[in-house]
Amino acid sequence: MTAARPRSLPATGSPAVPAALLITAILLLALNLRGPLVAVTAVVDPIRADLGIDAATAGLLTSLPVLCFGLATPLASALLARVGLARGVLVALGVLFAGVVVRSLDGLPAAITGTVLLGLAITAGNVAIPVVIGRDLSRHAGAVLGAYTAALNVGSMLTLSLTVPIANATGWRVALASWGVLAVGSAAVWWWATRGPEPMPAPVPDGPATATPAAWWRRPVAWLLTAAFAGQAFAYYGVTAWLPQLLRDELAMPAATAGAAASIFQIAALGGAFGVPVLLRCTGPVPTVLVVCAAWTTVPLGFTFAPQLWAVWCVVGGFAQAGGLVAIFSLIVRVARDAAESRHFSALVQGGGYTVAAAAPPVLGAVHSATGGWTAPLLVVLAAIAVLAVAGVIATSGGRTATRPGPG
Template identity: 45%
Template sequence: MSSADDGGTPADRSASGPGGSGSDGSGSGGSGSDGGTRPGAALAAGAGGLVLAALLLVSVNLRAPLTALAPVVDDVATGLGMTSAGVGLLTSIPVLSFALCTPAAAALVGRWGPERALVLALVAVLGGTLLRSGGSVTTALAGTAVLGVGITLGNVAVPVIITRDFRRRAAGVTGAYTATMNAGSTVTTLFTAPLAAAFGWQWALAGWGVLAVAALVAWVPAGRTLAARHAGAPPSGTTPQAADATVQRGLAVLLMVAFAGQTSGYYAMSTWLPSILADRIGFDAAAAGGAAAPFQLAAVAGAFLVPLGLRGRLSERTVATVLCTFWMSLPVLLLVAPQAWWVGVCLAGAAQGGVFTVIFTLIARRSPSVAAARRTSAVVQTGGYACGALAPTLLGALHEATGSWTASLGVIVGLVVAMAAALWVAAGDRGR
């Protein structure tokens, strides 16, 4: 493991006051820039537990409202009279928002602080969830856009808080964050259709706004606790040396390449895996959808396995290499041994949750300051989600042009190879 997990680097330790209780945060009470402060000090056990619980409730809202749409997308299209292109826009707007709005979200988090940014994110998620169910094409598109912006803000703010306040437990907290997002997605995927059958699709989708309400109730006092903890703390970071800035830029580029491979593979497989299984195995639509479900569910296990591996003194590079090998198993098995699809689905599902955790753990551990972590996270997410938004369309077009999934699966193999190479370098000494 990195030294940050064993008490932090010398710079981190010097950033803390006597007894390790100095500031590692914004130095502005969450109301201004996170500046150049260095992460390192730990929250008190009781306060840390409450903040972490609230943070995980926030995390539930960063994917669940989006995945709720898929089970009732046909009902939405029928009810609103939308074309296939319009329905496709509903599903692609959020990922495009992740790519396009991340720089602005990062600037807002730096200016307002992550505590207030998360409150705004949850308000946007709640408002977007309700607006999406307004009953017209205009409100559906506008609500989805508001949802995307709110989730983008949360995507940026949560890793900043993990870096600043949970850095010595970054792997475990990031794993819990990732697992909670996937668990929330699983819940809305499973229960939205039954709710729609009972109450209609509008109430079924709007009803998940209760998740945002619960998160707001928990986060507002937790955010005040963090803001009070960091209020008046003088910035302890210094302007980075040119060599340090170069290393950080290199880390950002490497992790952006890795995240681009991760998100492209994830969104491509999430979109096309049922169709691939239907074509190559002969499953009917219902069976193919059920067979693809473990790809999402296994991500919860993968997110928790990463901190266990790092706690067991496996290196970050070793963990990343194992996960990339697991990821590779799905496209390779679908190409050469389709009947073993279930092995690849389970292994790649665990890997996609684990790789997400590794990438954001590396950002938290390797960034010399909270501001550096925020900027690095913004670069990684902007480039990664831009590729993820394009991947399903491009691979679908390639399938249509060739009449086979072979070329599309070959592209996914290439994406995983690029991801593995970038993580190999980023997780090694040169990536520090």
């Protein structure tokens, strides 16, 4: 019976487990896949003072996990292939809990070690969840993927809003370590939803392509989309890392208020996640990319010339940061000639883009330290958005964008 309908069953292969329970487990897991990383940005000042580090070094606490996203995907895929999706995610949550705790121990080496553990664990989650959704919830994949994307941003919003109040009462170490409770709760629900034997080995990303009409890596659109995603991801992780500090410096916000204000940038992403697929269908790829990039520019330009309107720039920029992600991955689907090429494009775009994005927090931190202000770092963000705009428009103009509709 399980062999006859493998895609309609939950991850355990047991029809007794409701789909709602698996969806709940996925959404709880998603809260852990960004929140622990952005929590650092809300308490960067006490971390720097306690550890005696400069802004560029502090930026490593948010950039190293992003580097893992780019470089550790093969390791995450190997883990999931060996132990299966259900056990692999449990292992990842265990590593994530260890990373949260180790990061809060004394000294910079512990902070760096814990940060790397977080990056490795979250990389495994990034790889596993889309596969789980496609395999076990295929009938509701679109809705679940939308909810999953929303939960990623909700996790960021929660940690940005609550880390500073917890830190004021207990100190930054306890505040960051407290998010390990969320990992434990997620692991418990995940185990309950995926208990029992797995029906088949995890279908992780495979090796080199064997049946594309021509070498996929020779297509210029693949590299253009990689450059576009690098600009998108660089801008997102740079702004996410330093927005609370910028609000404190430019508007004299208290730390707790700045953390809550920065969370608007994350929660406004829900508009982009659900709005850009509609925009793609109504206007086409090129206008969509231009709208997203125009919205993105309001962040560096708005905070440079009218920082008092910070809430507007956070809302519009939040739409843009999620919209850019949706637009690029929709374009991958549109220009790929078959499923195999789509997988290779996705791997190249994510690997290259996240590797570049890992440099954003330390680069912006170093520029801020060198100039003593935020104008120059914001100009760096504007340059990254320009890369997104130019590469994205060329890719959409020259790629085969009419063969298949984008997701959404």
